[in-house]
Amino acid sequence: MYKYFKHSYLTCWIVPAAALTVFLAPQWAFFIPVVITLLNAVGDILTPPDRSVPEYSQHWILDAMVYLYVPFVSLYMFSLVWIVSPGDLLGLSAWVAGLYPVDLLAIKEAAGLRGLLASTFAVGYVLSSNHLYAHELVHRTTDKMAMFTGRWLLAMVGDAQFSISHVYAHHRNVGTVFDAATARRGESVYSFFLRSTIGQYGESWEIEGQRLRNRGKALFSVHNRVLTGLAMTALLYGLWYxxxxxxxxAVYTFVIVLAKFLFETVNYIEHYGVVRVPGTRVEPRHSWDCDTRMSSNALLNLSRHADHHANAHKKYWELEAVDTPLQLTYGYISTIVVALVPFWWHRFAAPQLARWDRFSATPEEKLLAEEASRASAHPVFMSATTKGNSQCSQNI
Incomplete structure (x- = not known):
């Protein structure tokens, strides 16, 4: 039965425990991101890679792991709403006191500003996982329940448009200059965050405009999924207010920005520096891949990103680890930490991209790669690329 629950890490353990921490010890909530980061990083380093693709007969259990995340993460976000609100919102403390000898209101008042700040950061950190679960759901474009649930998860973090730009723009344009979610060579994660976020909204607006014109619908109407997505987030803002x-x-805004930034860091490491001729087939070599155990189990196999882009129809439990030239050998969480330090990240990525350019790129892609390297104007990156090409020549 273990195989059915190995992906339940966030749904059944981390998010419920994090919610209880915010309610019972908000001043210590900053430990939530610390524990999650260390658990994933150390687990990836100390455990052997997981390349297995088990056979499952009870797919409903695997789907349940995704849908169960919704009530748990909603409770988690409510824990922060309760901490921020004055008094005993909805009489929660009184209700709990009638069941257990716990005074939540006294705990909140004692935690003060420290508890508010720690809880805000902890909730923003964990809610970046909304993109992860929504990503699995919005790829099921013919499943109305999956799309509805996925869009609400995204709306919670102000990014319902992701259901449009990711599925219909990113998967079509990945690795090309037309894709907002492909990080360019020499680009820092911070500049990428701004460019990608703005660009994805532009892609979604353009896609919706074309779809509505084809259907004879008005752009500014309830049929526009970009606008309805913003309305969903506005509704949540209203509840917070x-x-x-x-x-x-203000607290909700911080949560949204932090959650979005952390997920865009994932986008950043998944395709950084890759080039592809527009219109050509998307292949596994156009993504960075990762076969570490904790990343695979905790992230619904998102780490098997090369197979996901080559076979976007696969559900998360069907994805395979692929021997691509670009490997995130230390796992996703550790790599995210590296990406936050641009100098460190470029030194890590440039040699692998140099080998990719020489051995994996097509002749047309080699030209694009040379152009991308020159456009980066990044001395460390260009130096590492040149060195990598020289070493590869010697090996031949």
């Missing part, structure tokens, strides 16, 4: 006023709205 009713519960906690302007402070609640």
């Amino acid at each position: 009713l519960a906690a006023g302007l402070t609640g709205a």
Whole structure:
């Protein structure tokens, strides 16, 4: 039975435990991101890679692991709403006190500003996982329940448009200059975050505009999924404001920005520096891949990204680890930490891209790669690329 629950890490353990921490010890909530980061990083390093693709007969259990995330993460976000709000919102503390000898209101008042700040950061950190679960769901474009659930998860972090730009733009344009979610050579994760976020909204608006024109619908109408997605987030903003006023709205904004930034860091490492001729087939070599155990189990096999882009129809439990030239050998969480330090990240990525250019790129892609390297104007990157090409020549 273990194989059915190896992907339940976040749904059944981390998110419920994080919610209880915010309620019972908000001043210590900063330990939530620390524990998650260390657990994943150390687990990836100390455990052997997981390249298995088990056979499953009870697919409903695997789907349940995705859908169960929704009520748990909603409770988690509510824990922060309750901490930010004045008094005993919805009488929660009184209700709990009637069941257990716990005074949540006293705990909140004692935690003070420290508890508020720690809880805000902890919730923003974990809610970046909304993109992860929504990513699995919005690829099921013919499943109305999956799309509805996925869009609400994205709306919670202000990014419902992702259901459009990711499926219909990123998967079509990955590795090309037309894709906002492909990081360019020499680009830092911070500049990528701004460019990618703005670019994805532009892609979604363009896609929706074309879809609505084809159907004879008005662009500014309830049929526009970009606008309805923004309305969903606006509704949540309204609830935060009713519960906690302007402070609640400010806290929610921070949660959204942090969650989006962390997920865009994932986007950043998944295709950094890769080039592809527009219109050509997307192959596994156009993605960075990762076969570490904790990343695979905790992230619904998102780490098997090369297979995902080559076979986007596969559900998360069907994805395979692929021997691509670009490997995130230390796992996703560790690599995200590296990506936050641009100098460190470029030194890690440039040699692998140099080998990719020489041995994996097509003749047309080699030209694009040379152009991308020159355009980066990044001395460390260009130096590493030149060195990598020289070493490869000697090996031949």
